[in-house]
Structure formats: C-alpha cells, structure tokens
Amino acid sequence: MDYETSDGSQVSLREIFEDRNGRPVFKAASISAFVDGKAFAGKAEHRIKELDDVSIVDYLKPVPTENIHPLFPPNFTLAPSFDLAEHYLKAPAFTYEDCKPGRTFVADCLLNEATALEKLSQHPHPNIVEYFGCIVKDGRITQLCLKRYFCSLADYAEHRVPDSQREKIFHDVSSAAKHLHSLGLAHNDISPENVCIDSQGNAAIIDFDSCLPVGQRLMKGTAVDGLPLLSDPNNDIERLGKLRDFLADLKYDEDDVTSGPVDGASEDSLLQHNISQTY
Incomplete structure (x- = not known):
C-alpha cells in the first residue's frame, strides 16, 4: 500500500509473510516513509488495516543516508524549482530490511534509474516519462524530479x-x-x-x-x-x-x-x- 499526503510526504506499507508448514503466516508490516525529505523505516507486528498515520509514526526510525541515497555524479542534472501540481518527486522505494547497515541495493537502483533518465533526456521521446533532474541534499540524490501524470x-x-x-x-x-x-x-x-x-x-x-x-x-x-x-x-x-x-x-x-x-x-x-x- 502506497500513498502520498497533501504535503508531499510518501508512505509505503508492505506485509511480510513467512512459510510455516507450507502456508503463509503474517510476520510483520514493513513501513517506509519520506517526511520533509527525510527517510524513515520501521517494522510493526500489526496488520496494515490496524495501523493509522498516528500509530505509524511510533515505529519509524531514521534511515542511514548511504543505504538509499547514492552520491550525485557531478555531470548529472540538478533539478530546477518544482511545483508539486506539475512535478512528481520520486523517492527510492525501500523496506525495513533494506535499511540494515551496509546495504546499498536501494541506492544502487536509484543511481541506475537516474543514469538511464540522464541518457534518455538527451534522446527524448513523447511516450517516455519526462525527467527534469535530481533533487540533491548533502551531495546525495534524494529524489528524481519527473512529470506528474494523471x-x-x-x-x-x-x-x-x-x-x-x-x-x-x-x-x-x-x-x-x-x-x-x-x-x-x-x-x-x-x-x-x-x-x-x-x-x-x-x-x-x-x-x-x-x-x-x-x-x-x-x-x-x-x-x-x-x-x-x-x-x-x-x-x-x-x-x-x-x-x-x-x-x-x-x-x-x-x-x-x-x-x-x-x-x-x-x-x-x-x-x-x-x-x-x-x-
């Protein structure tokens, strides 16, 4: 379950199951969120339907920057000023497990997407998402600025x-x-x-x-x-x-x-x- 709040915060909820004697059994709910441009993650031993915005906050802890935000290559495009009505700020998707020390898979995927979009911006096509550049903080890519679609x-x-x-x-x-x-x-x-x-x-x-x-x-x-x-x-x-x-x-x-x-x-x-x- 993914949703975006009116202030642009993005929340993602995923239920984790484990196999017990050949049948899936609920284990936990993985929670990830971007609030004011900062990444948080947590794990709750409750089903998603039992959680609300207030209780979700209690489970969230800051995510190490290097886990999900790659370094910004100097030759990449820095996003200009944006309008949330026209632009979509894509943040990296991650789970609680992705945020353990030393794991950079999510950051690697975000850098790969930015690399592809940089190349495509040099060869645009009307049916490929329009890319405006990277949102950067402290030298790392935090979000990708894209055209907002219907x-x-x-x-x-x-x-x-x-x-x-x-x-x-x-x-x-x-x-x-x-x-x-x-x-x-x-x-x-x-x-x-x-x-x-x-x-x-x-x-x-x-x-x-x-x-x-x-x-x-x-x-x-x-x-x-x-x-x-x-x-x-x-x-x-x-x-x-x-x-x-x-x-x-x-x-x-x-x-x-x-x-x-x-x-x-x-x-x-x-x-x-x-x-x-x-x-």
Whole structure:
C-alpha cells in the first residue's frame, strides 16, 4: 500500500509473510516513509488495516543516508524549482530490511534509474516519462524530479476504456520501447503499473530502475537455471504481448461508436498487428 499526503510526504506499507508448514503466516508490516525529505523505516507486528498515520509514526526510525541515497555524479542534472501540481518527486522505494547497515541495493537502483533518465533526456521521446533532474541534499540524490501524470494505466483500466484509446495506449508504449531499443537499452519491466496516462490520454513508460544497456545483468529478478537475468529487448517484447492481452481484456464503452476496430478488423488482431509492425 502506497500513498502520498497533501504535503508531499510518501508512505509505503508492505506485509511480510513467512512459510510455516507450507502456508503463509503474517510476520510483520514493513513501513517506509519520506517526511520533509527525510527517510524513515520501521517494522510493526500489526496488520496494515490496524495501523493509522498516528500509530505509524511510533515505529519509524531514521534511515542511514548511504543505504538509499547514492552520491550525485557531478555531470548529472540538478533539478530546477518544482511545483508539486506539475512535478512528481520520486523517492527510492525501500523496506525495513533494506535499511540494515551496509546495504546499498536501494541506492544502487536509484543511481541506475537516474543514469538511464540522464541518457534518455538527451534522446527524448513523447511516450517516455519526462525527467527534469535530481533533487540533491548533502551531495546525495534524494529524489528524481519527473512529470506528474494523471494516473497509472492500472488505475485508468478501472474505468471504461474505448477501443480507440486502448489501441493508442498500445501504440504509445510500443513506440517508446522501440526508441529504447534503438539506443541500446531495454526497460525490462513494462507493465500496467509502469505505464502512466496524462490528461490528454497519452501513455508514457515510467520506472526506469531496471533499464540497462542490452546484455548487462539485471539488478532485480531471480536467476533462471542458475544463469543471471540479462537486459534484453526480448524482455520488453514479451511484456508488450502481455500488455496487449491486458488491454484487450479491458471494459469498453459500448456507446463509443467512433472507437471500434478499423476496417472491420477485430480488436485483438488490431493490437497484434501493431506489435508485429513495431518489431
């Protein structure tokens, strides 16, 4: 469960389970938060539904800076003044376990995302999240300043989506993936949660902490048959196929007479046509 307060503070709650005789048993709730730009984490032996904003504060302790905030490279972009109505300040996602002494996985992921966005800012694309630079404190990256979008595709899908809009979303995401691949990069984590929709209905890929040059070992993911997972355009192509199926299964607006398939083609075949045309 993730949410943002009116003052820009970000809170993340995750329930941790352990296996007992083949069945999951609740162990604790991991709590992480950014308040006034400072990171806190804690662990509660209560279910999330039993916690409120007041009780959450009692469990929080400051997080060591080096665990989640990487050093700011001097050649990276420093974010200008921002407006929370137009800009989203992405803070690193972490759990209580990530904050133990010596662990820098979260900081490494944030630096990797900033590195990818720096490169993409030199080769912009309308369907890739707009990046304005890094928020820096005491020489370390605390947040990434990004364009604020209307909602994620996962949330957007809760409403009726016309055929024409589903087709446009798929085209937008496919175009962005093709652009990444032309730069020698792969996103490696395309999903409805990592696609956002703006107020004009345009789609954009977000969340670039798994984006790496093709062939590099992924920082996230589980090895298969003992072999590490690698950054690969095929990861994106596979995810695009799943996204196509996700869009095809969405509810549609029966009153949208202008949004039907083109030239009598079925919706599924139209989506399939686009992915084959892109690759």
